[in-house]
Amino acid sequence: MTDMQFQWGNNKRYNDFPSSFKRRFSERIQKISIDAGFTCPNRDGSKGVGGCTYCNNNSFNPAYCSPKKTVTEQILLGIDFFNTKYKAQYYLAYFQAYSNTYGSLDHLKQIYEEALSHEKVVGLVIGTRPDCVSDSLLSYLEELAKDYYISIEYGVESLNDRALEAINRGHSYQEAEKTIMRTSGRGIHIGAHLVNGLPFDTPQMMIEHAVKLSNLPIDTLKMHQLQILNHTIMAKEYEVEPEKFYLFEMEEYLDFVVDVIERINPRVSLERFINQAPKGWLIAPKWGVKNFEFVDKLDKRLVERDSWQGKLFKEIE
Template identity: 55%
Template sequence: MTEQLYPWGHTRRYNDFPTYFRGKFSERVQKVSVDAGFTCPNRDGTKALNGCSYCNNQTFQPDYCRLEKSISEQLQQGIDFYSKKYQSMKFLAYFQAYSNTYADLAVLKARYEEALNHPRIVGLVLGTRPDCVNAEILDYLAELSKSCYVMVEYGVESVQNKTLKRINRGHQFAEAKWAIEETARRGIHTCAHLILGLPGETRQDLLNQARTISKLPVENLKLHQLQIHKGTRLAVEFKRQPDDFHLFTAEEYLDLVVDYLELLNPAIIVERFVSQAPPGLLIAPKWGLKNFEFVAKLEKRLAERNTWQGRLFG
């Protein structure tokens, strides 16, 4: 029996990032993280001092990302690591830590262009907040994107203003909507990051989130389960009032993601479903699942339910 081809042109039951990425570039391309020394309006006193309640940047920052090293040195160390396996690989500089559009344009240009000067860097991925871009920055990125790949990855986290306030996010959903629309309008690649399971949000809230995000010109989507990390305000709140939190079991989260995918615009490329924090920093939930293991379970569950991304979209 011939396998079904889905709207994204292949037989996987969701519009997966690896397949898209391989088709986007003529050669193997890998992201390399870099810490360029940016801060965040939620940490420097502009909006707050303590950051978002869930945030601990140590949970995703590779060992080679250290501020005592220049951007070029960090990139070279990351490139050397990946090149051991693939000599011909090209790379995207992933400005990941904190808010990587939060500076004067002259500073941004200097740091981005230092990265792009490396002969094996073919583009930029910029992690940032929706309230840390403006028309001037986006116009510059649009011009830059004519000669290299540029993706702006926005921490949206939730589409509900009450949740954004609860986690001390410091902006409302309207700012995320504006940033995504203005970025996409300029032809710059977009990615939205969302956390499933934030305090106070119900299962129905999360399914409605899929419908809301599907209306925006989001190209890539990163999802992950709520995790409680050491050294965060959320960890203090969890210890004081654990009943305020519903931390999904792996099976609960698996079924939620299937339901979420059914509602999701099939044009959106799903880059990630779960997050893995270093064991020493993770308080809960402790699933013991690696990303690829979760994806294997997800694909099996989609097949069992004979469903796919976007089946209920529209």
């Protein structure tokens, strides 16, 4: 199989997002994270308080990213930051912190259009929850998608409502599926996100979650291992009941990811497999590997097992 070219156009054993992105854009494209000061319905009291039990946005926000700065200021700082590293030619404004569709349509239009007004910004990536997306917003984004790259990343997290309830998520899986279906067919790139290791989710269930999601009209799947982070509700729960959480060992997780890859729809591109918390934030599990090191190990494990994305894929009817 080593010289085989797969249906996604190269000999990599899974449909990796960077390659699919390069096929779409001829220039290098870099995401610039933006914190536009949003909150979430399970944080502001409309559905709950405290947010998701695992959440600490400070653990992944870049230094230049702050709601105290305007969208334009954050874009300019982000461009300065990445120019010194990559000399990137164009950018996507990545609305990442909290639920970035949770506001009035007028406000959303204002901040999205502010981001798109920069000549080097060619699109938006909008991270949000499936219960914070109206049909009027989708119609607006559908219009934007005629001229720009527009992506919505839905935090699905689990397909098990018991797990969603345990993390104070505030929505069901059914809501996620319905919203993905409402978003499809509009020219909007659809991403979905899963966390592997939540309470009440077993490894077999987690595999089934990824497979079922890959049968929906999503374009990209992101997943990562559950991490217990400092200054979260989950950290306090972990201290009292560590057995509630499924924390993978790294070698076990490598095989788990291969099990997922060989069963999911080959049409879906895979953007991420692990999360990497900054030093000082992580309580457990402490693997000590960077993203690129994990991907290198994954490539080798796929060769060892002579596996590839979709090898065992069966369409769900």
